[in-house]
Amino acid sequence: MDRPDVIAQLRALTARIDALVERAQKLSDENRALRQQHEQIAGERSQLLAKNEQARSRVEAMIARLKSLEQHT
Secondary structure, three states, rough: OOHHHHHHHHHHHHHHHHHHHHHHHHHHHHHHHHHHHHHHHHHHHHHHHHHHHHHHHHHHHHHHHHHHHHHHO
């Protein structure tokens, strides 16, 4: 191989490496954003489950009171 071919190959390799580094950075950024989104959604889910449990408890308490009222009339 002569020198111009080696230089051309090195430039091409450098360009490919730069593209791979850029792609890796983009994927890392996207991964970080997805992890944050997942964390937020998990928190929202936890809050919704707690609200659901609270509502279920209230409904059960109302049903118990209504049954109690039925029995006393």
